[in-house]
Amino acid sequence: MGQIKSLDELKALRDKIKDNIDIREAGEQDTNIRVLVGMATCGIAAGARETLNALFEEAKKQGVNNLTIIHSGCMGACHSEPTVEVRVPGEEPILYGNVTPDKAKEIIDKHIKNGELVQNLIIGKPFETV
Amino acid sequence: MSRYRMHLLVCGGTGCKASQSDKIIENLNELVIKNGLDKEVQVVATGCFGFCEKGPIVKVLPDNVFYIEVKPEDAEELVNEHVIKGRVVERLLYIEPTLKEKIEQHKEMPFYKKQIRIALRNCGFINPEDINEYISVDGYQALGKVLTEMTPQQVIELMKKSGLRGRGGGGFPTGLKWEFARKYESDIKYIICNADEGDPGAFMDRSVLEGDPHSVLEAMAIAGYAIGASKGYVYIRAEYPLAIERLELAIKQARETGLLGNNIFGTEFSFDVDVKYGAGAFVCGEETSLINSIEGNRGEPNNKPPFPAEKGLWAKPTSVNNVETFANIPPIILKGAEWFSSIGTENSKGTKVFALAGKINNVGLVEVPMGTTLREIIFDIGGGIKDGKEFKAVQTGGPSGGCIPKQYLDTPIDYDNLSKIGSMMGSGGMIVLDESDCMVNVAKFYLEFTVDESCGKCTPCRVGNKRLYEILTKIVEGKGTEQDLKDLRELGEIIKDTALCGLGQTSPNPILSTLNYFWDEYEAHVKDKKCPSGVCTALLKYIIIPEKCVGCTLCARVCPVNCISGQVKKVHEIDQNICIKCGACQKACKFNAIERK
Numbered sequence A: 001m002g003q004i005k006s007l008d009e010l011k012a013l014r015d016k017i018k019d020n021i022d023i024r025e026a027g028e029q030d031t032n033i034r035v036l037v038g039m040a041t042c043g044i045a046a047g048a049r050e051t052l053n054a055l056f057e058e059a060k061k062q063g064v065n066n067l068t069i070i071h072s073g074c075m076g077a078c079h080s081e082p083t084v085e086v087r088v089p090g091e092e093p094i095l096y097g098n099v100t101p102d103k104a105k106e107i108i109d110k111h112i113k114n115g116e117l118v119q120n121l122i123i124g125k126p127f128e129t130v
Numbered sequence B: 001m002s003r004y005r006m007h008l009l010v011c012g013g014t015g016c017k018a019s020q021s022d023k024i025i026e027n028l029n030e031l032v033i034k035n036g037l038d039k040e041v042q043v044v045a046t047g048c049f050g051f052c053e054k055g056p057i058v059k060v061l062p063d064n065v066f067y068i069e070v071k072p073e074d075a076e077e078l079v080n081e082h083v084i085k086g087r088v089v090e091r092l093l094y095i096e097p098t099l100k101e102k103i104e105q106h107k108e109m110p111f112y113k114k115q116i117r118i119a120l121r122n123c124g125f126i127n128p129e130d131i132n133e134y135i136s137v138d139g140y141q142a143l144g145k146v147l148t149e150m151t152p153q154q155v156i157e158l159m160k161k162s163g164l165r166g167r168g169g170g171g172f173p174t175g176l177k178w179e180f181a182r183k184y185e186s187d188i189k190y191i192i193c194n195a196d197e198g199d200p201g202a203f204m205d206r207s208v209l210e211g212d213p214h215s216v217l218e219a220m221a222i223a224g225y226a227i228g229a230s231k232g233y234v235y236i237r238a239e240y241p242l243a244i245e246r247l248e249l250a251i252k253q254a255r256e257t258g259l260l261g262n263n264i265f266g267t268e269f270s271f272d273v274d275v276k277y278g279a280g281a282f283v284c285g286e287e288t289s290l291i292n293s294i295e296g297n298r299g300e301p302n303n304k305p306p307f308p309a310e311k312g313l314w315a316k317p318t319s320v321n322n323v324e325t326f327a328n329i330p331p332i333i334l335k336g337a338e339w340f341s342s343i344g345t346e347n348s349k350g351t352k353v354f355a356l357a358g359k360i361n362n363v364g365l366v367e368v369p370m371g372t373t374l375r376e377i378i379f380d381i382g383g384g385i386k387d388g389k390e391f392k393a394v395q396t397g398g399p400s401g402g403c404i405p406k407q408y409l410d411t412p413i414d415y416d417n418l419s420k421i422g423s424m425m426g427s428g429g430m431i432v433l434d435e436s437d438c439m440v441n442v443a444k445f446y447l448e449f450t451v452d453e454s455c456g457k458c459t460p461c462r463v464g465n466k467r468l469y470e471i472l473t474k475i476v477e478g479k480g481t482e483q484d485l486k487d488l489r490e491l492g493e494i495i496k497d498t499a500l501c502g503l504g505q506t507s508p509n510p511i512l513s514t515l516n517y518f519w520d521e522y523e524a525h526v527k528d529k530k531c532p533s534g535v536c537t538a539l540l541k542y543i544i545i546p547e548k549c550v551g552c553t554l555c556a557r558v559c560p561v562n563c564i565s566g567q568v569k570k571v572h573e574i575d576q577n578i579c580i581k582c583g584a585c586q587k588a589c590k591f592n593a594i595e596r597k
Helices: A007-027 A041-045 A048-061 A101-114 B014-018 B021-034 B072-085 B131-136 B141-149 B152-162 B174-183 B204-211 B213-227 B241-256 B287-294 B323-335 B337-341 B374-381 B415-420 B439-453 B459-476 B482-498 B502-506 B509-517 B519-526 B554-558 B584-588
Strands: A033-038 A067-072 A084-087 A094-096 A122-124 B006-011 B041-046 B058-061 B065-067 B094-096 B101-103 B190-195 B231-237 B272-278 B318-322 B351-358 B364-369 B391-396 B403-405 B429-434 B542-544 B594-596
Touching: A007 A067, A007 B006, A007 B058, A007 B131, A007 B141, A033 A041, A033 A048, A033 A101, A041 A048, A041 B072, A048 A067, A048 A101, A084 A101, A094 A101, B006 B014, B006 B021, B006 B072, B014 B021, B014 B241, B021 B041, B021 B072, B058 B072, B065 B072, B131 B213, B131 B241, B141 B213, B141 B323, B152 B174, B152 B213, B152 B323, B152 B337, B174 B213, B174 B318, B190 B204, B190 B213, B190 B287, B190 B323, B204 B213, B204 B241, B204 B323, B204 B351, B213 B231, B213 B241, B213 B272, B213 B318, B213 B323, B231 B241, B231 B287, B241 B272, B272 B287, B287 B318, B318 B323, B323 B337, B351 B374, B364 B374, B374 B391, B374 B429, B391 B439, B403 B439, B403 B509, B439 B459, B439 B509, B439 B519, B459 B482, B459 B502, B459 B519, B482 B502, B482 B509, B482 B519, B509 B519, B554 B584, B584 B594
Parallel strands: A033 A067, B006 B041, B190 B231, B190 B318, B231 B272, B351 B429
Antiparallel strands: A033 A084, A084 A094, A094 A122, B006 B058, B058 B065, B094 B101, B351 B364, B391 B403, B391 B429, B542 B594
16 A cells, blocks of 8 residues: 555545545435346346346446445346336436446447437336336 | 455454354355455455444445344345345344334434444444545544644644544543643653453453554554654453454554554654553543552542642653544544534533443443433333333442433433533443432442442541441441431542542542432432342342242242251241242242242
8 A cells, every 4th residue: 555645635535536435325315316227037137137237337448436336126127138227306207128238338429428318219218106 | 455346344343252253254254255255345354333232243345235143144134035035135134123114224213313423433434444445535634634733732722722632531621731741851751551441341442452443542642742752552351352452453554554663654753552451440531540550559539739740750740641542533633623622511521431331221332412402312222221120210320420310311421411410421331220229228239349449548448438338338238227327428529529539539429429319329228228129138038929839849848957847738838047048939939939029
């Protein structure tokens, strides 16, 4: 472990290693956009884990911070796995289907960063919950 | 530090460790590796979450799901269901007792709703054994700010303005204490962190040191800069092995990164910390005794003045502050005095950590703003009294505090209000008593503790407390007189006025407060020779109800002193002169024919 010689060095170190704690903090932020990846048997078989990791890496690469990426159980759309649900606070959730890792990038680029829906991937609104 | 998409925070505090949280961590790690998730999922051993009643706790982030009472064998289901498939394991969620609803997020739980965490901010959130995690949550930024942007005088002014008062018991303003220590010229000065947490039932200092040791080290260095000290000691009980281990690891890491040692942040300021173990004497929580103990002398108090700020450790100016006080300091530096003083009451700013114990549903550690009422703490956060029993009193401040009865439940808690009603903040222990507790016996319990712990240096404490204890023993044995009650009060007042240190000056508080609020119980013991709560065995009788006794002889056979006589199928009788009131007969009787009254 190197010696920290100045406050700037401490701040630089913090900025370098902070992401990991950010992920913990994100979980407690209600204002974040929540992205849910379906990770039931059907999702996993269709490659949802790769999609999840792609979303996660892409968000970091692009410096998107207002995002909480978690995984959920089966959303019922087993025919279109992997599925990704995007919940922007105060808006209707949107469900995307057949989200391969490269399409995950598109969701970050368009929907998360610019609020623009990725029309060709939408398979509908998720079911109503009671 | 790598970046993980999912974090499994497992409580690694002493309480949860005792319930095998180590094994949970081991199992989770094994399963994460087995499933090839070790680059994506991190298992973190954190400090205490505070909800010790339902430990071990596992919290999943960023999903923000709070699991309780997790067992090592649950690790498999947690990984297979939650970690791999994203399905919450419902059976391990907290069930809200009144509505019977399962609660997923901790902030929805009544236990956490009213809490504001400043001193405990990182406990249950970061890995205390990794300095990088502390740095990630802005750790050591406050020290950096102080050393590069502020003068010592400005630091003291900021602390004074914040209104922070000592959290160890006395409630002396921290900024003022530092100012006194700064005022005295000396080549060497010392900072001491008082981690000699001795109140029965209090464990906040231990939790802070176990869960966030770096925050204490950082604050000690800040204090050192403020008063002009370059050396600090943490005086900690040797009975806290886990806290010591983590503290020593933290010191090592801080030295390696140059955050302790010479020329911190490239400035002229140097500061280092050593750990001194205490042997567990209660009196060593008193600052002059503590200093004597560090010097290798007997742990006995000195007369004040001179105060440690003038002549402390090795007769040099010294500031002794408590663990929780220190833990509050980095956020005050970073967020400002106004932020801190906006929380709390007029004369007591910020928050206070309380250790809830006794007959309360949610035993644990809570941090609430000053001014929260006892009712909110005991009934909303603490979940009320165990087994649906009636609340009788709450004992705050440990052996130096008093018992607060029902009529003061709505008192907003701060330093001044607690003293007004005959108790004190102390270190923040809160022992809840219910209808089945005898207040005379409770007072006797605390006196027994202070008699044991009195160092013997001054007569009022050494002899006076012993006499108080003897009088109480007389009363609970049914031999008390009305004069004894008068003597208790008079002697108690004298000890308060004349004892040398804080231990003796506060030791009669449990008696005086119970005399004030539970006079009827004392009277019942003395006049009627009865213990209304049925606790004091000498005042009890076991009696066989003739109508119910069938003469089965079982009671006579279990009685260890053979005091029950009677023939088969005839009513039995207990010889009260021989009976030792062990209750074995009552337990054995299958016909409920034995009554205790």
